[in-house]
Amino acid sequence: MLLTLQNFLSHSVDESIKWQSFSAQLNADVYVESPLEGVLIFRPTGNLPQQKHIVLSSGIHGNETAPMEICNQLIADIASGKLKISHALMFIFGNLPAIKQQTRFIEENLNRLFAPNIEGDSLEVPRAKALMQQVSAFFKDATGERYHYDLHTAIRASKNEKFAVYPHLHGKAHSKTELQFMSDCGVNTILLSQSATTTFSYYSSRYHDAHAFTVELGKVKAFGQNNMNDFVQADKMLRHLIADRELTLSAYEDCPLEIYKVNQVINKHHADFKLHFSEDTANFTDYCAGTLLASESGAKYYAQQDGEAIVFPNENVAIGQRALLTVVPCEL
């Protein structure tokens, strides 16, 4: 089992290994179980009061490698005893066939399928259902706070290299502590979503009352091409979160946060959907009010305010899906 945990990612995508669930006492302090392919749970031995329940997911998009490499190393270090744990932890490698093929998804974007009543024929639908079941079971008995950081990397370069989407909270207050944690991870730009979505982080936030974020740690690169120095701060803070009962964070006033709110969610309705800026335009490039950003049969989409910036532009998404977000600076 130790061998498996030294490279759980490889184990999860190795077609020559017939996957089997397992559970075992890892050492005197840690119990480990793998209830589903690509899913691993560590629990501290003994009933620690107020322990956190923390989900770290990566590979929800199969080509976003840096977060998987970070999580794989965290797992290996817990397995070897180098990294102690103070909380219940669930690691998820999301879209295993897509990870094997080094592609964003196989048939459908997994990160649009996290809705309790999701139905569909794609390869990704049963995986989304199984992951929602796992997360529900994990959070079910949590007495302390719940957390879910869904770790990604973005297709485009970004003016603000690391950023996080804070799912819509339906009137609940945003957590300043969570923003301090993000900032200490090197994630200084936060997008406040203004509507319900079917992303994994929204699912955990909405249905499990977890502190949840989609965290964009940089730009997509192939396995082995990531410069792990780019993730030192995030890695350090994740280790601190995992190992210590309480977090020590920078004061909110000292966090160099840039907060934006989503202004427009622009979905693609027709095959001729077209962006009106170049392919190498970085996320957070901003425009003057009235600039044409995108068009398709029967519709033109403009910047509505000076300083409105683009995020996640992608004209190749499936019809009906989000092709562009626009964001504007705001206060919390």
Ligand SMILES: O=C(O)CCC(=O)N[C@@H](CCC(=O)O)C(=O)O
């Ligand atoms: O760079 C891109 O265009 C996409 C990067 C990515 O996968 N982003 C997530 C964001 C999810 C959210 O809005 O919370 C996604 O599109 O699924």
Ligand SMILES: [Zn+2]
């Ligand atoms: Zn992604």
